[in-house]
Amino acid sequence: MTSQQHGGPGDRLTMAGSFNGLNVLANAHALTCTVFLRTDFGREGIGMFGLIGGLLILGYGSFANCYPMFIYFLLWIAALICQRVRSFRNWRRGAMIHSRYNGYPFISKRLFPRMSELNARGVDAFLCLAIGGVLAQFSQPLGFFVMAGFLSILFSEAVMVEGTKRRLQTMRDAEIEQRYLAEQYKAGNF
Template sequence: MTNQESMPGDKLTMANTLNGAFLLAHAHALTCSVFLRTDFGKEGIGIAGLLSIFLILGWGSFGNSLPMLGFFVCWLIAVICQRIKQLINWQRGAVIHSLYGGRPWLSKRLFPRMSELNAKGVDAFICLIAGGLLTQFDKPLGWFVMAGFVSIMVTEGMMVEATRRQLQQMRDAEIEQRTLAELYKRGKF
C-alpha cells in the first residue's frame, strides 16, 4: 500500500467531524448537567462521562487549578448519585430512553410552566451565571463552568435538529407509503 492509498475508514468526513464535535460538546455539557438534571437514561452518561473525566482533570492541570480537583470530586459524587437514581428508577419500572440526557430539575423548579426543551436552555444560562460567579474565586474553574453554556446549547441544538430530521423522515415515509398504497390499489406495479 502506498502513502497515497488509505484504508476505507481513514477518511475524515463531515459526519465523523460532527460526531466528534458532538461527543466533545456532550462530554463537557455533562460536566455541568449532572448537577442540574435528574433521571438520566441508562446510557445517558455513558462514554461521554469517561471523556468528562479527562476534560475536568486536563483543564485543571492546564490551568494549575486546585479547585478543579474539588470540582472533579463533586462531579464524581454527582455521577454516582445519578447512577443510584437510575437503579431506583429501574427498580420502580420507570421507562426512560437509554440515551436520555436527564430532566432539568433546577430549571423546572425555577420556571415550573416552562417546557423541558426551554428548561434545558435555562440550564445553559445557569452555567453562564454560576461560571461568572466562580471566576471571582478561581478563573480556570469559572471559565470551565461558563463554557458549559456553549456546550449545553450546542448539544441541545444538535439533539433538536436530529429529532426534526427523524420527524421529517417519518413524514416522507408516510407520504411514500400512501403513494405506493394508491399504486397498489390501482394495480400499477
C-alpha cells in the same frame, strides 16, 4: 519504481468525522455541568460522555494548574454516583425512560415551572453561564470551565433538536410514500 501507500477512507479527516468529534466533546463537557442540574438520566445517558467528561475536568485542571478543579472533580464524581443510583432505582421501579436520555432539567423547571422541557434545557446553559461567572470570582479556570458549559449545552441541545426534526421529517416522508404505494396497490398499478 516505488509504490506509494495510500491510506484507506478511515485515514482521512472528514467534515462528518470532525463534526462527530466536536459533538462528543460538547456532550461530554455538557455532562460535566448538567449532572448537577438534571435528574433521571437514562441507563446510557451518562456512559461514554461521563468517562470523557471526567478526563476533560482532570485534563483542564492539570493544564490550568487549578486545585479547585480537583475539588470540582470530586463533587462531580459524587453527583455522578447519585445520578447512577437514581437511574438504577428508576429502572427497578419500571420507569419508562429512554436509555440515552440526558436528564430532566430539574433546577430550571423549579425556577420556571411553566416552561417546556426543551426551553428549560436552554435555561440550563444560561445557569452555567451565571454560576460560572460567580465561580470565576474565586477561581478563574474553574469559572471559565463552567461558563463554557453554556456553549456545550446549547450546541448539544441544538444537535439533538435538529436530529429530532430530521427523524420526524423522515417519518412524514415515509407516511406519504406508504399512502402513495397503498393507492397504487388498490388501483392495481403494479
